[in-house]
Amino acid sequence: MRKRFNPGPALFIAAALAILYIPIAVMVIFSFNRQEAGVSWTGFTLKWYLELLAHPDAVRAFTNSMVVSGVTTGVSILMGAFAAIGFHRYDFKGKALLDSFLYVPTIVPAMLLGVSLFSFYDICKIPLSKGTIIIAHITFCVPITFNTILSSLSGFDASIEEAARDLGCSELGTIWRVVLPNIVPAMVSSGLLAFTFSFEDVMTSFFVAGPGDQTLSMYIFGQIKTGVKPTLNALSTLVILSMVTLGIVTQALQKREKK
């Protein structure tokens, strides 16, 4: 007997997807709308995108974001990889404790992280700058890279390292010739993830950014106060586009790694 088609679940899924994606779709569509205000479609245009490029604040915010997220990602990958290799290869006192400490920044609310870092910088008399944002972002990005790389290492057979030693590799040579090549995919995919987290962060950055160090997310957040402008729609569309691209690349890399 053929199963009769039940529209219930399909409708439910459609509704859930609609709630998730309709606002995004509307925003993307209106970024191409000629009319500045209102909900009616008056024709296709790219002028909001061009206006955005002519906007010095937006361009600076974008540059700031690229610098902050780029440096954060690079440092997080390196720190995460070294920490993960150390964790994987050696046993030491307090390892379990340190492990749980490395999870904490991912579950601490972003605002609290921002407040605590802000007071820390204040106490230490460190002037706020891009550097202070980067440090803040590294605190929640290293756990991401660390855990991803560590889990890729845990699937890595320890006897492979022994085999390298056996065939004439020194301890460091083994890390360089055998361990690193095998965790590169995990390093790249966790780095992309870290970049995304850093790029979209508003809350923590808000507390630790110096004047003129506004990131793109902070800029968008600030613009909302004066109402939604079509330029903002255009900007958000660009951000979404780049984030989705990053996400797809990350997933593709992780899939390849699993093979």
Added chain:
Amino acid sequence: MDNEKMIELVGLTKTFSQTTAVNNMNLDVYRGEFLTFLGPSGCGKTTTLRMIAGFEEPTAGQIILGGKNCEALPPEKRDVNTVFQNYALFPHLSIRDNIAFGLKLKKLPKPTIRDKVEQAICLVKLEEHVAKKPSQLSGGQKQRVAIARAIVNEPKVLLLDEPLGALDLKLRKEMQLELKHLQKTLGITFIYVTHDQEEALTMSDRIVVMNRGNIEQVGVSEEIYESPRTRFVADFIGETNLIAGVVTIKGAGFTQVESCRKRYSIEGDYPYRTGEALTICVRPENIHFTRNIADVGNYNCMEGIYEESVYVGNMVKHILRNPAGETITINRLTRKGEHFEPGQAVGFCWSPKRAVLVDAQAGPT
């Protein structure tokens, strides 16, 4: 195999926090021999191998490799190579690069490396697969790569840690013979670790039977199987019947043992004293059924209660229980004329030449 010592283990001991994995081991390994460490899991065979390779540091004792004490040498400085149980191939390198790994590290000239790698590839018959990655190979092929990767370095000693353990039975049997031929061709000293006694008997020049960190017996296959020196060896290697007894007469070339209120004569000189408790070992294939216990010449006879028979293809296995309650297994090639009912009293006998005496208890603890 000649008399040059390749490896000397002197008082080698390894203790992990609570347990002694290897206890005061003394052993010489000769050039060109195929030596097997055989024992149940946890007997210390792998630990010994890992100490020779340099992956574990001995708690006490010395490892002398080719006349040199290699206590302070890290694994990469030792002239031995290992074939790991799970192959441990480098997943990011092609088969060719896996095999060339050791030679490249030795900074040999490129043409030399290419030639040697090519030779090793031919030796293990992997010509078609050189460009593949390890994940594209079958278990047997991976094992060949692991072997080629090790022997291409021409080590003084090749260490093999249960290298065939992950293969299915048929492939394992093929590889056993292949490995043995390879060893004879290359003339490299092999130290092979296995818990599979049949594998050990098939391949080895000499077998070292280990139990709880101690060497129970060292000898060629026939010695180990036919003249086990301890109860553990008798029990671990092949099937055997263990019958408890007490020495009644210690004669010249024979020992008389009382068991189940009867006396049995066993040929051979044993160090047991009169009155000492021991165990008679008789292999199941050396026991015959007899209709008339009174008339079997100088054979040793016993009566038992028949329990069951099992047909296992190349033979029939009969299970009996002797008066002392010990299980007696008798292996016969056919069932011809030997049909018994459960509970029936059945006589069986064995030649005094076909039994050995070992201690009453399982080996040193």
